[in-house]
Ligand code: BYC
Ligand code: FE
């Protein structure tokens with residue numbers, strides 16, 4: 162089914178057939194646009210950007226490229242199509258047909274999951290608001306805006322579910338999505354990592370590598386939901402998430418590559434002396450972003466997560482590929498615990514450990530990019546290895562909150578952590594240095610000195626294509 166862009170709200174959910182819902186969403190739309198103008202990409206209103214817009218949800222239609230004026234981007238509502246006779250694959254309703262409407266007894270839980278998911282989307286746009294001013298290239302500027310408009314659409318996806326399935330309190334939650342803001346002292350975003358700053362492009366690449374990857378794992382778990390409209394929204398969102406993570410992985414790759422080039426050309430082991438970002442600083446950024454993203458999975462043992470699972474609302478990553486009974490009543494799963502100065506893994510209820518299992522899937526996946534970045538360093542003949550910090554390092558949620566560990570996983574005192582954190586986390590001075598490199602490069606095909614060119618352009622266009630036209 163192709164999407165009609167002449168409609169006020171493009172959609173593949175037959176919005177025309179439900180006038181009340183259509184009117185409610187049209188009432189929300191001006192507030193959304195106002196939010197985008199005030200807290201979306203700074204100063205971008207007059208730009209023509211080479212964007213990918215979904216014109217339908219099938220394989221051919223969701224990647225249509227053209228120059229679009231940013232405020233004219235059509236945020237629409239797209240759900241992946243209904244799959245014949247889908248059944249719930251886990252929990253106490255296993256084997257029953259999926260729900261097209263919200264089951265009354267799970268209303269509060271579903272609303273909470275949808276609100277938490279929805280809240281992260283505009284938060285990330287707010288966090289990235291100022292980056293356009295200092296883009297390292299037109300190619301990168303375009304990617305930033307692509308990510309931003311899609312996160313805006315992800316908010317639309319969750320707001321649609323709230324409006325369509327939760328009546329008045331759904332509409333109130335949709336309003337509140339535009340009232341909470343990243344970093345706001347009175348009304349912050351719900352999850353802490355979405356209140357942090359994304360002050361420079363190295364942070365942006367880390368964000369899209371690590372934080373959007375949390376999006377991948379959470380969306381994949383919600384794509385298993387017995388509440389079918391949520392599952393189908395998330396399935397379509399996942400197709401876009403892949404590009405966000407590509408921006409992150411290739412972005413860090415290009416920084417690492419440029420750093421190595423500068424080190425070799427200038428025969429130095431500190432790329433800063435050659436105007437690049439030194440490997441130590443890259444490591445500190447990894448330490449920060451990875452550790453705050455581990456918090457996004459919640460506590461190691463969570464009755465919330467156990468309930469969501471048993472109720473059939475949120476599954477595990479690739480639930481149907483897991484070879485067990487999908488009920489987990491008596492199953493065990495290893496979770497970390499602090500015994501004296503050691504972190505040990507002990508058996509716990511697999512149901513209560515659903516968050517921890519997803520975190521482990523995420524950690525494994527995060528390592529893959531690290532391996533690729535390390536190969537670039539090795540191939541350059543440089544003796545340095547980037548590593549993921551231990552799961553206990555710099556944590557704010559769960560077992561490791563309120564205790565202190567080194568990135569290697571050694572328990573230390575709070576005083577020692579305070580004294581040594583300059584070795585592990587970006588300092589004001591590191592941020593100031595990286596920030597000093599952030600100058601806008603807007604000539605087609607040119608790159609800032611601290612980052613290598615991408616291997617290829619977007620949609621087979623050359624690297625020096627005019628991805629953004631300033632008017
Ligand atoms: N910060 O029982 P627990 C994305 C709270 S990213 C602050 O373990 P649960 C994107 C928790 O709410 C994907 N608070 O929690 C990426 C609970 O509060 P109450 C976003 C936190 O529910 C980039 C208490 O601590 N989607 O899409 O099992 C760009 C006890 O915790 C945090 C989702 O997250 C935290 N980090 O697990 C754009 C999916 N962690 O009950 C977009 C929906 C926990 O004591 N969310 N708390 O008041 C969920 O499934 C769950 O809410 C969580 C938490 C997995 C996040
Ligand atoms: Fe998203």
Ligand code: FE
Nearest residue numbers: 373376402405
């Ligand atoms: Fe994303």
